[in-house]
Amino acid sequence: MITPTKLIIEVLKDNIILNNTPIRLIKQTSPIDRTPCITIDDTGGIATTQKHITNITINDEPVQALMEKKNTTMQIHVWCDNEHDREEINNQIQNLFYQMQSDHYRFCQNYIKNTGNCKYLQGTCQARNNISDKRGVKKQCPEPTSYGYMNLFTKYHIIRNTFNLEPPFSVDDLSTKQPVLHSVFKCSFTYHTYYNIGGNTINNLIFDEELL
Secondary structure (H helix, E strand, O other): OOOHHHHHHHHHOOOOEEOOEEOEEEOOOOOOOOOOEEEEEOOOOEEEEEEEEEEEEEOOEEEEEEEEEEEEEEEEEEEEOOHHHHHHHHHHHHHHHHHHHOOOHHHOOOEEOOOOEEOOOOEEOOOOOOOOOHHHHOOOOOOOOOOOOOOHHHHOOEOHHHOEEOOOEEOOEOOOOOOEEEEEEEEEEEEEEEEEOOOOEEOOOOOOHHHO
16 A cells, blocks of 8 residues: 555665665664664654545546545654764755655656666666756656656655655754764655545556646
8 A cells, every 4th residue: 555654765765875875764763773874753643634435547447436635744854973974864855855846757657776767668768868958957757748757746646735845953862972963854745545446445546747
């Protein structure tokens, strides 16, 4: 099942690099954990604000589904032991979410990170080195409709203009033998879930941006 936490994991996992090493993204801290690392707190809760029956199409077949509109709030925790690492990680987190919101090619679901190829084209991603038009300069897919572009807002059924990442605030613990520098990002957004009446939760729907 698609969950809000999976969005945060997909954006951050193996994408925050410090000294040529990916920063660990872990579920929760423990006494044996070492800084720097990142944790995600999804205990802010999920509130359902709207629920109704709607008609959708799956595999060219019309079905009825129960749609729920939900709000969620999560926190991203950054743990470090020096200011240089904290600033670098915080900047990378903010930059990644800016890229996600501006349709950067790295977050297209057809982009293969290890090869730089496009699954749809079965060849080089056309956005990587394209500077010949206004979309290329912005590192966006030059032909999103023709090339089957899909961003994370569509994948996770997120209403784009509800997504908000607040600037980080500090809650450092200076009382320990080795001070722990702790920054917190607060992230909130609204998304949809769909349940096929008589079937299962639906994960693979594709919608127009305007509908989301």
